[in-house]
Structures are given as C-alpha cells and as structure tokens.
Amino acid sequence: MPDAPMPRPSIAIIGAGAIGSLLAGLLARAGADVTLVARGARLEALRRDGLRFRDLGGAFTLTVPGALKVTDRLQSPVSVLFLCVKAPALEAALSDNLAGMGPDSRVVPLVNGIPWWFFDDLGHPIHAVDPGGRLFEMVPFDQIVGSVTMMTAGFEADGTVVSTIPHKLALGPTTPNGPRPVDLADVLTAAGIDLDRADHIRPLVWEKLAINLSTNTLSALCGHTLEEIAADPALCARAVAVAAETEHLARAWGCQIAVAAGLPAAMTRAGAFRTSMLQDRLAGRPLELAPIALAPLELAEARAIAMPETTRLLAELQAELVAGLAPPGTPPVQGAQR
Structure with a gap:
C-alpha cells in the first residue's frame, strides 16, 4: 500500500x-x-x-x-x-x-x-x-x-x-x-x-547582520536610501567600514563571511530602498538597535574586538534620538520593510 x-x-x-x-x-x-x-x-x-x-x-x-x-x-x-x-x-x-x-x-x-x-x-x-x-x-x-x-x-x-x-x-x-x-x-x-x-545557519545570520548593521543604522542617521548612500563617497565608505568590522567580529567567533567588498554594488542594486530602521525612525517607532547594533558590540567586548566606526555611528544615532531630531530631508512614510 x-x-x-x-x-x-x-x-x-x-x-x-x-x-x-x-x-x-x-x-x-x-x-x-x-x-x-x-x-x-x-x-x-x-x-x-x-x-x-x-x-x-x-x-x-x-x-x-x-x-x-x-x-x-x-x-x-x-x-x-x-x-x-x-x-x-x-x-x-x-x-x-x-x-x-x-x-x-x-x-x-x-x-x-x-x-x-x-x-x-x-x-x-x-x-x-x-x-x-x-x-x-x-x-x-x-x-x-x-x-x-x-x-x-x-x-x-x-x-x-x-x-x-x-x-x-x-x-x-x-x-x-x-x-x-x-x-x-x-x-x-x-x-x-x-x-x-x-x-x-550561523554564517547566513552573520552575513545578514553585516548588511543590516552597516546600512540600517547609517540610513536611519542620514535619512538616505541605499542607492543614495552608495552614491555618496563618504557615506559609502562608512558603510563599508562597518561591514568590514562585522566581518572581523564574525571571524573572532569562528565564522568566515565576505560582505564589505560587494556592499556598494548591493546598495546600488537595491535602489530607492528605505531600510526598516529608517522607516521606523520616520514613523516614530522604537529602533531595533538591540539586536542589530548593541548585541554585536556586546559580543565584540567579549572577544576584545575593536569596532570604532560602528561605535561612532551608533553614538551619533543615539544622540540624535535623545535630542528628538528627525533625519534630514525625508518625509514620513507608511509601513515598514525589512
């Protein structure tokens, strides 16, 4: 049967x-x-x-x-x-x-x-x-x-x-x-x-984290879409630096990933995409800083790994949030995206 x-x-x-x-x-x-x-x-x-x-x-x-x-x-x-x-x-x-x-x-x-x-x-x-x-x-x-x-x-x-x-x-x-x-x-x-x-599954989690940490936090700070970040040399360099720091952190925890080199092209392909963190900030919702930024820094401290660009970026974003400032040049939007 x-x-x-x-x-x-x-x-x-x-x-x-x-x-x-x-x-x-x-x-x-x-x-x-x-x-x-x-x-x-x-x-x-x-x-x-x-x-x-x-x-x-x-x-x-x-x-x-x-x-x-x-x-x-x-x-x-x-x-x-x-x-x-x-x-x-x-x-x-x-x-x-x-x-x-x-x-x-x-x-x-x-x-x-x-x-x-x-x-x-x-x-x-x-x-x-x-x-x-x-x-x-x-x-x-x-x-x-x-x-x-x-x-x-x-x-x-x-x-x-x-x-x-x-x-x-x-x-x-x-x-x-x-x-x-x-x-x-x-x-x-x-x-x-x-x-x-x-x-x-862990390498894929690290890869997604490197993308989110480098693009979500920066877009929430500056108010730009991913293609706008890629087109701005200074902003693009910051995003690549954060991704490279995340790669180093992943290696310290036994996982090899490669995200930073391909990040500018990936952001360009994404086009006029507003990250979830930018959309949350524009809508006045809490930002997912704990899993995307604070947890990696906690793991970096546990391995004595320096992440200076990530730390600076997070500090700048938190300062603006405390001051109640809105990101420059972006009107409010409906909904949220990952």
Missing part, C-alpha cells in the same frame, strides 16, 4: 506586521493551515477587511475567517510557530502565546540582527537582546529552527501589504542535532517562497 500522506502542519504566526502578514498571506493562499496572531486595531481590521496583499504574483484578498484564521492569543499547541515581532516586543508576545508552543512544536524566529538563541553554547543570554534571560528560559534550544529572511514587505495607507521582490528564506538547525525543516520546506515552497535549507 502507498504511504499515507503526511498531515498538514498547523502553523501560527505571532505578529501581524508587514512580514508576518505577508508570510500568513502566502501560506494561506497556498492552502496551509494558518493562524495569524494580531492585537488591537490590526486584529479588528483583519476581521473586517480580510488580509489584503500584493506581490509579484498579483493582488489577493483572503477572507477572515475562511482562508485565514486570526486570533489575539493562541489557545493550543501548533506544529510550527513563527515569531514575526521585533525585538522590543518579542518577550511579551511570546509570553502571551506560550499555549501555542508544545513539546513537539518547532519555533522559527524571523528576527533581525543577533537572535537570542545565537550563542546557546555560552550558557547565558546575550543581554542586549534578552536582558532578563526570559527568552533563553522559555524556548528550548532543541525546538528552534534558525532562520534568515530576505523577504521585504510594507503597508500601504489602506492596510494592504505590498512586497516587490521575490520571497526568499533560509532555514536550518541552530545546533548539530537541532530540528530540520523537512515537512515545513514543502509548505513554504508551495507558497512561492524560495527556500534555502542550510546545514549551517
């Missing part, structure tokens, strides 16, 4: 921002069993209008309930739990939804910068991203699937989620014996996501 088909995994996505909503839409459109966790006005809008999104495949509206389930809090364990909230809200969001994480659940944090699980071998949390150690305690390391997302999305004024580039995601074990995304891979590829099933 032929093998019985593998049952569909139940998937929950905590966080109904741009990335969480996009992921929920892609998966639900492909027929996956998806629950999106949202709060407040966002939850009300989803129940009233459904989930509207537009990508390279066209425009779609998913009915709620129907194609997609939404809730303000998970009540029972799911097979896969995606965490799509930014670092400042992660502990509270996870605490509110611990009922969704059972002993067999896989947890996939789609987070920027250095994630809290990155150095489980240290035996203690990275204080910049998990100051009280609650995340370190709440989520068993053997249930975490490491991830690096190259997906981007933003909100239009009417709440439609928009993504204008192909969807790419890398998943892989965080420890040698950690869970691998076997059945989840089929669900994601069916949803139109280009999936890289990495044997070693």
Whole structure:
C-alpha cells in the first residue's frame, strides 16, 4: 500500500506586521493551515477587511475567517510557530502565546540582527537582546529552527501589504542535532517562497547582520536610501567600514563571511530602498538597535574586538534620538520593510 500522506502542519504566526502578514498571506493562499496572531486595531481590521496583499504574483484578498484564521492569543499547541515581532516586543508576545508552543512544536524566529538563541553554547543570554534571560528560559534550544529572511514587505495607507521582490528564506538547525525543516520546506515552497535549507545557519545570520548593521543604522542617521548612500563617497565608505568590522567580529567567533567588498554594488542594486530602521525612525517607532547594533558590540567586548566606526555611528544615532531630531530631508512614510 502507498504511504499515507503526511498531515498538514498547523502553523501560527505571532505578529501581524508587514512580514508576518505577508508570510500568513502566502501560506494561506497556498492552502496551509494558518493562524495569524494580531492585537488591537490590526486584529479588528483583519476581521473586517480580510488580509489584503500584493506581490509579484498579483493582488489577493483572503477572507477572515475562511482562508485565514486570526486570533489575539493562541489557545493550543501548533506544529510550527513563527515569531514575526521585533525585538522590543518579542518577550511579551511570546509570553502571551506560550499555549501555542508544545513539546513537539518547532519555533522559527524571523528576527533581525543577533537572535537570542545565537550563542546557546555560552550558557547565558546575550543581554542586549534578552536582558532578563526570559527568552533563553522559555524556548528550548532543541525546538528552534534558525532562520534568515530576505523577504521585504510594507503597508500601504489602506492596510494592504505590498512586497516587490521575490520571497526568499533560509532555514536550518541552530545546533548539530537541532530540528530540520523537512515537512515545513514543502509548505513554504508551495507558497512561492524560495527556500534555502542550510546545514549551517550561523554564517547566513552573520552575513545578514553585516548588511543590516552597516546600512540600517547609517540610513536611519542620514535619512538616505541605499542607492543614495552608495552614491555618496563618504557615506559609502562608512558603510563599508562597518561591514568590514562585522566581518572581523564574525571571524573572532569562528565564522568566515565576505560582505564589505560587494556592499556598494548591493546598495546600488537595491535602489530607492528605505531600510526598516529608517522607516521606523520616520514613523516614530522604537529602533531595533538591540539586536542589530548593541548585541554585536556586546559580543565584540567579549572577544576584545575593536569596532570604532560602528561605535561612532551608533553614538551619533543615539544622540540624535535623545535630542528628538528627525533625519534630514525625508518625509514620513507608511509601513515598514525589512
């Protein structure tokens, strides 16, 4: 007799921002069993209008309930739990939804910068991203699937989620014996996501960090798009210097990456792209400095690695934030992108 088909995994996505909503839409459109966790006005809008999104495949509206389930809090364990909230809200969001994480659940944090699980071998949390150690305690390391997302999305004024580039995601074990995304891979590829099933996720985390640290912080400081930074010799040199410092830091932690040399061309190709940190600053939201800037500097201190350009850049940005200054020459925008 032929093998019985593998049952569909139940998937929950905590966080109904741009990335969480996009992921929920892609998966639900492909027929996956998806629950999106949202709060407040966002939850009300989803129940009233459904989930509207537009990508390279066209425009779609998913009915709620129907194609997609939404809730303000998970009540029972799911097979896969995606965490799509930014670092400042992660502990509270996870605490509110611990009922969704059972002993067999896989947890996939789609987070920027250095994630809290990155150095489980240290035996203690990275204080910049998990100051009280609650995340370190709440989520068993053997249930975490490491991830690096190259997906981007933003909100239009009417709440439609928009993504204008192909969807790419890398998943892989965080420890040698950690869970691998076997059945989840089929669900994601069916949803139109280009999936890289990495044997070693840490180099990809370091590479994404080098890009985010060098471009997010600088764009938030100067108010420029990536192509504008690439076209300005002084700004471009600062970005390359920060990326080079991150490469040196990664080597000190046993990982070889190469980002700095190709960064100017990558920024030029990105075009008129406003980083998530710039968009957050323009919208008056907290910046993700902890995982993108403070955690790397904490790890640099632990290895006695100097990162002078990164330190200067962060100090300049923090000084402007304390003074309440807006970045020069940029009007406010709607939404946020990764």
